[in-house]
Amino acid sequence: xxxxxxxxxxxxxxxxxxxxxxxxxxxxxxxxxxxxxxxxxxxxxxxxxxxxxxxxxxxxxxxxxxxxxxxxxxxxxxxxxxxxxxxxxxxxxxxxxxxxxxxxxxxxxxxxxxxxxxxxxxxxxxxxxxxxxxxxxxxxxxxxxxxxxxxxxxxxxxxxxxxxxxxxxxxxxxxxxxxxxxxxxxxxxxxxxxxxxxxxxxxxxxxxxxxxxxxxxxxxxxxxxxxxxxxxxxxxxxxxxxxxxxxxxxxxxxxxxxxxxxxxxxxxxxxxxxxxxxxxxxxxxxxxxxxxxxxxxxxxxxxxxxxxxxxxxxxxxxxxxxxxxxxxxxxxxxxxxxxxxxxxxxxxxxxxxxxxxxxxxxxxxxxxxxxxxxxxxxxxxxxxxxxxxxxxxxxxxxxxxxxxxxxxxxxxxxxxxxxxxx
Numbered sequence: 001x002x003x004x005x006x007x008x009x010x011x012x013x014x015x016x017x018x019x020x021x022x023x024x025x026x027x028x029x030x031x032x033x034x035x036x037x038x039x040x041x042x043x044x045x046x047x048x049x050x051x052x053x054x055x056x057x058x059x060x061x062x063x064x065x066x067x068x069x070x071x072x073x074x075x076x077x078x079x080x081x082x083x084x085x086x087x088x089x090x091x092x093x094x095x096x097x098x099x100x101x102x103x104x105x106x107x108x109x110x111x112x113x114x115x116x117x118x119x120x121x122x123x124x125x126x127x128x129x130x131x132x133x134x135x136x137x138x139x140x141x142x143x144x145x146x147x148x149x150x151x152x153x154x155x156x157x158x159x160x161x162x163x164x165x166x167x168x169x170x171x172x173x174x175x176x177x178x179x180x181x182x183x184x185x186x187x188x189x190x191x192x193x194x195x196x197x198x199x200x201x202x203x204x205x206x207x208x209x210x211x212x213x214x215x216x217x218x219x220x221x222x223x224x225x226x227x228x229x230x231x232x233x234x235x236x237x238x239x240x241x242x243x244x245x246x247x248x249x250x251x252x253x254x255x256x257x258x259x260x261x262x263x264x265x266x267x268x269x270x271x272x273x274x275x276x277x278x279x280x281x282x283x284x285x286x287x288x289x290x291x292x293x294x295x296x297x298x299x300x301x302x303x304x305x306x307x308x309x310x311x312x313x314x315x316x317x318x319x320x321x322x323x324x325x326x327x328x329x330x331x332x333x334x335x336x337x338x339x340x341x342x343x344x345x346x347x348x349x350x351x352x353x354x355x356x357x358x359x360x361x362x363x364x365x366x367x368x369x370x371x372x373x374x375x376x377x378x379x380x381x382x383x384x385x386x387x388x389x390x391x392x393x394x395x396x397x398x399x400x401x402x403x404x405x406x407x408x409x410x411x412x413x414x415x416x417x418x419x420x421x422x
Contacts, residue, residue: 018043018044019041019042019043019055020041020042020043020044020053021039021040021041022039022040022041022042022053022056022081022082023039023040023081023082023083024037024038024039024040024083025038025083025084025085026038026085027085027094028063028093028094029060029085029093029094029095029096029116030060030062030093030116030117030118030119031091031092031093031117031118032063032064034062034063034064035063036060036061036062036063037060037061037063038058038059038060038061038083038085038096039058039059039060039061039083040056040057040058040059040081040082040083040098041056041057041058041059042054042055042056042057042076042081043055048275049275049276051079051080051272051273051274051275052077052078052079052103053077053078053079053081053100054076054077055076055077056073056076056077056078056081056100057070057071057072057073057076058070058071058073058083058096058098058114059071060096060116062119067119069116069119069121071114071121073098073100073110073112074112074126074128075100075110075127075128076100077100078100078101078102078103078109078110079100079101079102079103079272079273080099080100080101080273080418080419080421081098081099081100081101082098082099082100083096083097083098083099084096084097084099084195085097086195086197086204087202087203087204088113088124088125088195088203088204088205088206088230088235089115089124089203089230090203090230091117093115093117095113095114095115095116095124096113096114096115096116097111097112097113097125097195098110098111098112098113098114099111099193101273103271103272108188108189108190108191109127109190109191109192109193110127111125111127111130111190111193112125112126112127113125124230124234124235125206125235127189127190127193130190130208130235131189131190133152134150134187134190134208134210134224134226135150135151135152135187136148136149136150136151136186136187136210136212136224137149137151137184138184138185138186138187138212138213138214139183139184139185140161140172140179140182140183140184140185140214141179142173142177142178142179143177143178144160144161144162144169144173144177145158145159145160145161146158146159146161146185146214146221147159148187148212148222148224148242155240157242159212159221159222159242159244160244161221163244164221172215183214183215185212185213185214185215185219185221186212186213187210187211187212187213187224188210188211188212188213188217189210190208190209190210191209191210191211192207192208192209193206193207193208193209194206194207194208196227198227198229203230205227205228205229205230205235205238206227206228206229206235207225207226207227207228208225208226208227208228209223209224209225209226209243210223210224210226211223212224212242218268220411221244222242222243222244223242223243223244224240224242225240225241225242225243226239226240227239227240256366256368256374256375256376257364257366257375257376257396257398257400258398258399259376259396259397259398259399259400259401259402260399260400260401260402261351261402261406263401263402263403263404264351264402264403264404264405264406265404265405265406266349266405266406266409267298267405267406267407267409268408268409268410269296269297269298269313269407269408269409269410269417270297270298270299271418273418273421274297274310275421276335276336276337277295277297277310277312277330277337278295278420278421279337280330280336280337280338280339281293281295281312281314281328281420282420282422284328284339284342285314285318285319285326286318287316287318287319287420288318288422289422291316291317291318291319292316292317292419293314293315293316293317293318293319293419293420294314294315294316294416294417294418294419294420295312295313295314295315295417295418295420296312296313296315296348296408296410296412296416296417296418297310297311297312297313297408298310298311298407298408299311300352300361300405300407302329302340302352302360302361302381303359303360304356304359307331307332309329309330309331309340310329310330310331310332310337311327311328311329311350311352311407311408312327312328312329312330313325313326313327313346313348313350313408313412314326314327314328315412315417316420321345323344323345323367323368323391324344324345324346324347324367324368325346325347326342326343326344326346327342327343327346327350328340328341328342328343329341329342329386340385340386341381341385341386341388342388343365343379343386343388343389343390344388344389345367345389345390345391346365346390347365347366347367347368348366348407348408348409348410348412349366349406349407349408349409350363350364350365350406350407350408351363351364351365351402351404351405351406351407352404352405352406352407353378353402353403353404354403354404355403355404356381357380357381357382358380358381358382358383359381360381360386361381361404362378362379362380362381363378363379363386364376364377364378364379364396364402364404365377365379365390365393367390367391375395375396376395376396377390377391377393377394377395377396378393378394378395378396379393380393
């Protein structure tokens with residue numbers, strides 16, 4: 001915690017690089033009981049066509065005097081920069097919470113919380129300090145277990161790896177349950193930080209998540225989940241757990257379908273925001289900011305014309321139900337995305353079969369929920385579009401040898417996917 005050495009009150013600079021308002025909130029942040037305007041501003045070095053932002057900083061306009069203040073950020077470049085105002089220190093005055101996605105494959109992000117009491121900025125949460133204070137050792141052990149050890153106080157957690165499935169375990173363990181070789185994993189830097197009013201009294205704490213990686217970064221085996229609260233001088237943990245992923249959906253699909261999926265390659269969704277794609281999604285589903293929508297996408301050339309289409313899986317209160325969520329296929333034309341097909345009741349992963357009908361790849365979708373007996377549906381292109389509802393389509397015949405690509409092979413939860421910006 002310290003006063004930012006680079007803080008200074010100033011008017012907005014005028015230069016050749018135009019600054020943009022990236023996010024905006026209103027609230028009393030200096031304690032004078034007058035509402036202030038708080039902006040997150042930054043540059044678009046690659047124009048509107050890129051979601052990347054840099055030179056990100058906080059701008060505060062004092063509601064009483066109109067005076068402007070700028071707070072620079074140490075890590076000031078990334079994606080989806082947002083601010084949130086809330087009382088974290090129990091003094092009745094809002095603090096300024098800043099989040100910026102790094103865009104890196106590790107899924108980590110940059111987080112800061114500032115106090116601005118009496119117009120004096122004070123950094124009260126710094127993600128880099130949190131990462132330094134929360135480092136772990138990860139070791140695989142015999143008999144399908146992994147240990148996670150907190151390095152500072154040696155707190156130890158054990159993860160049972162049997163949920164990862166027989167195929168996964170057979171790569172690592174001998175038939176007697178012993179390790180084939182020594183394996184060490186790691187815990188990633190802070191990937192999710194969420195303000196939560198734990199006691200419902202208007203004072204916010206923090207819920208932090210760090211992803212646990214196994215043999216490689218995409219081999220996730222769980223999360224370190226830490227709850228923190230302000231103790232008068234800093235944020236300290238008051239509760240910590242280890243969360244594990246559910247059983248792999250692709251294994252469930254194989255079991256229900258009763259077919260051979262050994263020649264299907266599964267891939268994760270892309271993690272770079274696409275603002276033009278977001279606009280197309282918002283238009284298609286008539287979304288509002290309050291819908292809290294996230295999306296996952298993969299680029300696949302469904303019609304083999306050399307130009308990939310985009311398969312999008314849309315998760316949120318306006319697009320999901322008990323039987324699954326909505327999805328769509330878009331094709332880019334003249335710099336814009338045009339709809340090819342849209343789907344309801346979709347579960348992931350979706351298998352893009354090498355088999356084609358009317359020039360487009362068949363889709364295999366897992367149908368479950370909503371009172372439906374689970375099965376695998378085959379979706380065939382009719383020359384114009386795909387069927388909308390997989391629950392009404394023919395079942396995949398048992399013992400079918402499927403070749404293709406399994407897309408959106410992600411764990412679908414609150415910490416994955418890309419948040420749609422408005």
